[in-house]
Amino acid sequence: xxxxxxxxxxxxxxxxxxxxxxxxxxxxxxxxxxxxxxxxxxxxxxxxxxxxxxxxxxxxxxxxxxxxxxxxxxxxxxxxxxxxxxxxxxxxxxxxxxxxxxxxxxxxxxxxxxxxxxxxxxxxxxxxxxxxxxxxxxxxxxxxxxxxxxxxxxxxxxxxxxxxxxxxxxxxxxxxxxxxxxxx
Numbered sequence: 001x002x003x004x005x006x007x008x009x010x011x012x013x014x015x016x017x018x019x020x021x022x023x024x025x026x027x028x029x030x031x032x033x034x035x036x037x038x039x040x041x042x043x044x045x046x047x048x049x050x051x052x053x054x055x056x057x058x059x060x061x062x063x064x065x066x067x068x069x070x071x072x073x074x075x076x077x078x079x080x081x082x083x084x085x086x087x088x089x090x091x092x093x094x095x096x097x098x099x100x101x102x103x104x105x106x107x108x109x110x111x112x113x114x115x116x117x118x119x120x121x122x123x124x125x126x127x128x129x130x131x132x133x134x135x136x137x138x139x140x141x142x143x144x145x146x147x148x149x150x151x152x153x154x155x156x157x158x159x160x161x162x163x164x165x166x167x168x169x170x171x172x173x174x175x176x177x178x179x180x181x182x183x184x
Contacts, residue, residue, distance in 0.1 A: 022077035035162035045131035060133040071121035074135035078108025
């Protein structure tokens with residue numbers, strides 16, 4: 001059975017920090033772009049894909065010519081989007097972290113919807129070495145989709161800006177991913 005390599009890279013450091021950055025379309029720092037370019041070196045991807053949000057798209061543009069796919073966007077934090085955790089009701093935020101499906105942010109996206117969206121993007125990939133420049137939430141959703149992890153397991157992964165998570169994927173199996181490595 002033949003497979004292909006899927007690299008997921010988190011965008012570089014955003015100009016806005018310490019906030020719930022879902023659909024908030026902020027820019028990325030020059031150092032963040034440089035870190036992504038450096039970490040893409042040697043990945044030998046034949047296909048480059050980027051989230052449509054500026055912080056991911058600008059990093060991908062510096063690496064090559066990406067195909068833009070909105071399915072790789074971050075989780076939509078709804079009314080909390082762009083806010084610092086201290087600006088959100090602590091009990092509501094705690095309920096969200098414990099059960100993001102039943103306690104999604106007001107007006108926001110449920111965790112299972114993100115996993116489904118990212119799963120559809122993965123299913124649409126052409127089987128060739130691919131690099132996707134995306135977001136921490138989408139990378140964790142890929143872990144859940146490909147490896148059958150719960151949200152708590154997927155959220156336990158530390159995925160700093162510009163880090164790369166690598167999977168080997170095989171066609172025809174329901175859970176078709178195997179984690180090969182994480183590079184920060």
